[in-house]
Amino acid sequence: MSASDLPPKGEPVLRAIAMPADTNPNGDIFGGWLLAQMDLAGGSLASQRSQGRVATVAVEAMTFHLPVHVGDEVSCYCELIRIGRTSMTIRVETWTRKREAAERIKVTQGVFTYVAIGADRRPRPVEAGGAA
Numbered sequence: 001m002s003a004s005d006l007p008p009k010g011e012p013v014l015r016a017i018a019m020p021a022d023t024n025p026n027g028d029i030f031g032g033w034l035l036a037q038m039d040l041a042g043g044s045l046a047s048q049r050s051q052g053r054v055a056t057v058a059v060e061a062m063t064f065h066l067p068v069h070v071g072d073e074v075s076c077y078c079e080l081i082r083i084g085r086t087s088m089t090i091r092v093e094t095w096t097r098k099r100e101a102a103e104r105i106k107v108t109q110g111v112f113t114y115v116a117i118g119a120d121r122r123p124r125p126v127e128a129g130g131a132a
Helices: 031-050
Strands: 014-017 054-064 073-083 087-097 104-116
Touching (some): 014 031, 031 054, 031 073, 031 087, 031 104
Antiparallel strands (some): 054 104, 073 087, 087 104
16 A cells, blocks of 8 residues: 555545435536535635635646545545645545445545635735645
């Protein structure tokens, strides 16, 4: 087992249960639903760090490793990997756990970029002293 096969340390930023309404025509959880959960998790961390509103401006390096099934607990772990003047880049890993199992399995990962937005809805500097 390699380090990338081990769940991240700490608590996930977001946890959700995959429900039947979230399936694609094949009966697996729709990739768009999973992407939305990851964006919510990354946006939450970015908002905390910038102490305000953020907007998603890019999703890159999105990789789906395994399908997610109805009833799986979906956990999104986030890591702030870069802070720019107005933007933040966050790596999001998504792990699942079957309803009555202890084992967690990485199913997807991606890199999201968020821009801090001011009251005027324009980019604003990310405060240097913001919460991590």
